[in-house]
Amino acid sequence: MDHISVALDHAQSLGADYADIRIQKTRRETIVLSDLSLKNTSMNVEHGYGIRVMKNGAWGFAHSNIFTNDEVKKTVEQAVKVADLSAKIKKGKGLTLAPERGYIDSYSTKIQIDPFTVPLNEKVDLMLEVNKTLLNYSKIKRAFFMLENYNDDKFFASTLGSRIHSNIYYVYPMIVATAVNETDSQSRSHDDGGYAAGWEHVLKMDLLNKASQIAEEAIMKLEADEPGEIRRRDLILNPNHLGLTMHESVGHPTELDRVLGWEADMAGVSFATPEKLKKYRYGSEIVNFIGDNTLSFGLATAGYDDDGVPGQKWYIIKDGILNEYGSTRDSRPFLDDGMSRGCCRATNYFDFPINRIPNLYLEPGKKKLSPQELISDTEDGIYIEGRGSFSIDQHRVNFQFGGDMFWEIKNGKKVRPLKDVLYKSNNPEFWNSCDAICDDRYWQDFGVTNCGKGQPMQAARMTHGASTARFKNIRVGGSK
């Protein structure tokens, strides 16, 4: 605590209008099994602090991993020096911060079994068994299993009086089977992303059964036909697939910093500009997207963000209309005098916190509807599971997505598997073509652990979710 007072007092004595310190210790256990060879079994620990000051309308940020009062003071001085230099190039009064108060609070991920206490051999035995299951199929030439267990212990304090402790966990198993014949190779994965929980979540996943399924489907894809010429058909997309689609075509365009042009040199800007708020038809009337940093299993949930703003739940798209952005304390004042939505996050202690996608999900349909009923109701379509190739322009309008498993639908039935399917669409065509969403019994989450954004690049985490949904009349076919 001494370091905290030293940092905040020293920053204020040097003229900072606002300052915060984030002390963060990150532990990451990674086990990589390629076929039956352990390519990496490692434990990584990063411990340090980042000090952010705002002075004369500009940010300064410096970090260190030396925990002495002298070093803390030096780091503050560096951050202030950086802010002073930054303030020389600003527009008007420069940056301001949305209103907020201080909080004294703590938040922990609910876990039953700490993944770091599970014996290594238990984890490796499970992974070996999975990869052996995959390699038992003669056409599976490559089995890959990556397991990541993560813990982030963070203390945030600010000159607003906040003193917030968070202790976050997630677990992330990911399996890929690659089948090969003389002319082709096809992969199929089991990848639900990360999940904020303990080892108990991995135990519930029934990974051996999943392994058999993905091996069989990878082999099935090898023998499958390609979809042929691009033409308009209906798409039925499962929750895992939609996790990526919504991330790219809804999550990023509704980050307020992108809307303001702050990401113009790297990730790009956004078509969803402020004059469209409350007016623009982003999707059909059944499309509702919720930002929710209170989800207990959500990867963006930490009680508070790195501005010290509490986790919130709000409509980003409501009844198909662009409703609100995900914002931070420094971006929100450029829009209006409202409060931040609590989307400011840094990945590591040495990263500057930036505007991030919250946990973001598509609300399930209100009428009872199962994926099977949706397929039965579709004459000419393709059902897609999982994630594949993905690419979107820098304004987040035009995109092309692949997938991990594809089935042709004819007259209400899945008639044959396909491979190498791509669909092309854009905002607003895609979300406006959504005519059916299955109900909440079929809602599933997908946890992103590697959302790249910022300069220098940071990989952030957030959870998405959806029930299987249908999109009418989308251009879909092969790659040409």
Next chain:
Amino acid sequence: MMKEFRKAANCNADDFSFFIYRSDEQATRYAQNMVTQNMSGVKYTIRLSVAYENRTGSARINTLDESELKKMIETAQTIAKLNKPDPEYVPSAKKAKIPKVGNVSDNTAKASMKEMISVIDAVVKNAEKKKAFISGLVTKTITDFYMKTKNGFEGFDSSSEFGNSMTMADNKSKETKVSRSVMDIKDYSVKKEIALLNSQFDALTTPKKIEAGKYNVILRPQAVLNFFEFLLYFSDRKIADYGISAMSGQLGKNMFGKNFSLLTKLDEKGVTAQPFSADGIVAKNIDWIKNGVLNALNTDRSYAAKIKADPSFISNIIIRGGKATEEEMMKKVKNGLLINNFWYIRTVSMRKNEITGLTRDGIYYFENGKIKHSVNNLRFNQVIHEAAKNILMLGKEENMTPSVKVPTMLIKDFNFADTTTF
């Protein structure tokens, strides 16, 4: 540093590999003509990998604190002792002669934050004159890398990099970018970069609609780099031998056409090179692809031991160019598209060597040797080696980063699979 490691504790494992990476980074981000982020600090990565027979474990920390070093050693050793045997385990790298490379500049190391801000000041003033908005990032990074193994490998490398990436846009449709980084800050001319940015910006007009299809393209160096660097992700020997990538069975064959050569060269003038890899592979000159023939694939130490080949890694990237100017390229074909950059490139099929992506930062239609107007952005779905086979002319090589040099290229029949709305 090894002294501190020894002081911390004795590593009693049968084998070990130890590295320290230190980076001193200053990064100033600007957007819409103002500074939005500014950061500074030193980072350490200290990693120890150990083995007891063929049971392996590793640990990584970010501090030189003695007690943490001790803990790191204990953690790595504990993991290895508890771990299952690795059937593909190879002992750590042996003593080797590390090639001499010049990767560091005192000028860059001494550059102050004021100098970095002065670059931003210049580009912002230029943007204001143009009634435009500029966004970007100025960085200065000094890194040190030290590695030692129980089997006698010991290597040290220092490098410096100064870079500025900037995107200038107006309120309508103009948007273009120039990005470059150099080892020695004295080789970075903000005036020259602004002139290049302005020339790209001024050449942009309201884009005319263009449909998808096959076009002749002139790819400027940034586009060439972003497109062909995907080859490197597919150029793994094991993946090829397993039949997973398009390189399968292609070693020694002309897969890319006579105009395409990609190599690593340690003594290439003006290009830095990483002298050794993080697992102790010593860099050497390699013609990965020479006049279209696939000569070598990236091979890690474990797989190299299995197939009794030399391990290799990509220490720098040079794509050989020629002498053609953009004007000569535009005259060579009746019409085509001049492309500044590609963006959001992803794999469509590794087996087919096919990738997708979009044009960005300015795309111009040319005809009869002259730029006529801008066109809307396009999406490509293109097989990489087919594009290489279709190279008609090569321009002068240009340094894009300290370790990358690529030319402008004229390529026929580049496959654009979709148009976009802007």
